[in-house]
Amino acid sequence: MLMKRSLGLITLFAAANLSAEEALPTVDCVISPSKVVDVGTAVSGVIERINAELGQPVSSNQLLVELEAGVEKATVKLAAARASMKADLSAEQVNLRYDRLQEKRVDQLAAKQLASSQNKDEASRIKRLSYWRTEQVREELHLRELELERAKAQLEEKRIYSVIDGVVAEQFKQEGEYVEDQPILRLVQLNPLHVNAVFPMEHYPRIQVGMQAEVFPETDQKQGYPVVVERIDPLGDAASGTFGVRLSLDNTEAALPAGLKCFLQVDEHAVADAQPNQKEPSPVAETMTAPEQANSNQLAKSSTLEAKEPENHSLAEAAVIEVPNTDLKNSRVEDSLQGGTMNVADQPADMPVTTEATQDTAVASVSSETPQEKQKVDSAIKTADNKSVTEQPKEPVSQQHEAVVVLNDQVFGPFSDKDQLSGLTRQLEGAQVDYSVKEERSLVTKGYIVLSSPDYQLRPSQLYRAFQEKGVTDMMRLPRKSYQGRISFGTYKGPVQASKRKNELALLGINTQLVERKREVSAYWVNVPRLPADLAIKQ
Known part of the structure; x- marks a missing residue:
């Protein structure tokens, strides 16, 4: 027994x-290209030829557009001809060889006391002048070669190349049109695709980078595609009470186009890269x-x-x-x-x-x-x-x-929210049982944020540009009310990924600080001084 x-x-x-957290809700989402590039030109001119059509796949470094470049081509030819002119150098080399022989003869005569010291000094002077005239011609020849490189670079500015592997999504200009600072083509990268969704702010602590999910496009809502959480917006929208999440969708086989509406279901228990702060079973x-x-x-x-x-x-x-x-x-x-x-x-x-x-x-x-x-x-x-x-x-x-x-005569709890608490208090009130409720508040760590070091003396805008020059792009300036307007390099669920990010920035010479993000939680306890023996409490 x-x-x-x-x-x-x-x-x-x-x-x-059994009182586990409810599953994350299914939310609407949009499938978009991972990169959108408006291709333009650094110089003005007339479009001579467009080598890519709308919808055509293009590869990186592929020639897309050529501007009229008759003057630049002629300049290249002229610079090449000047760089190949070496007659002046040959003439100075002949003079230098002769002046060296002449100096040698004068030295022999001076040794036999058949030439004066003045004749010897004059021969030495003429030889040195010939040497430096030869060096002057060599320098001029080098300048001509540099002029040729500049002419080729100016000609290359009339040619526009692709910077990504993607597809031509839009054409803004036609052949024969004049272009100055307007885009000519729009390119989009379709592998990988980005899935953009918004979640209610109450689910912010539960979403983490690396979490797996499944997306169902509107074209075939029965077919799910695996995606991974790539980035979480560190700034929420106070008006709507939501925050943004970006996920990455592998599209190697080009199975999906961009621009689709979709539904997103996040699997809270499936994480691609294991991170700490996971609740133990x-x-x-x-x-x-x-x-x-x-x-x-x-x-x-x-x-x-x-x-x-x-x-x-x-x-x-x-x-x-x-x-x-x-x-x-x-x-x-x-x-x-x-x-x-x-x-x-x-x-x-x-x-x-x-x-x-x-x-x-x-x-x-x-x-x-x-x-x-x-x-x-x-x-x-x-x-x-x-x-x-x-x-x-x-x-x-x-x-x-x-x-x-x-x-x-006992205490029930802790209850994590008032909805749980109300279920018990309704039973007690229905049975006319006296009780009291005690609330305990505590701060828990909900994540970590990597911020620029407070020791920097530069203004946030200057600091932001300095970090961009070091090659950092995934960062954000925070408002002055939060973290004194410092630069954020991302938020993370656990300290391992945050420390990894901090070390990556340290290799670039950027000093950062790892800051815990806290939130207040409440726990409720119900004290029943005397519980009737015939009362059954359902939990």
């Missing part, structure tokens, strides 16, 4: 674990197989707590509940009743509702128990009062029994 009571307590804690649920856990959930929904006359027993001994036959394996709670009392610390961390006995509690006798069975149970309970839960789960139990819970 002790094993029967243990099974009832297992079901009680399984019922408490319940110890009881960990040891159950899938059929057993489903059976336990069904039983827990129909469970009620019934009160009887008080006796001197602890809460763990009194927590026995009426259940039909089931087979729950390897339960930590079952082992605690066989080996001793169960401490509050042994309850699963994510259990939403627990009960705390403040005065006497008791277990009523079961109508199906024989006197011998009752005597064994009472003896086991008295022995359990002096023990603690230190053993590991033992053999599984599968029994059919009935049991009754007696809870008297």
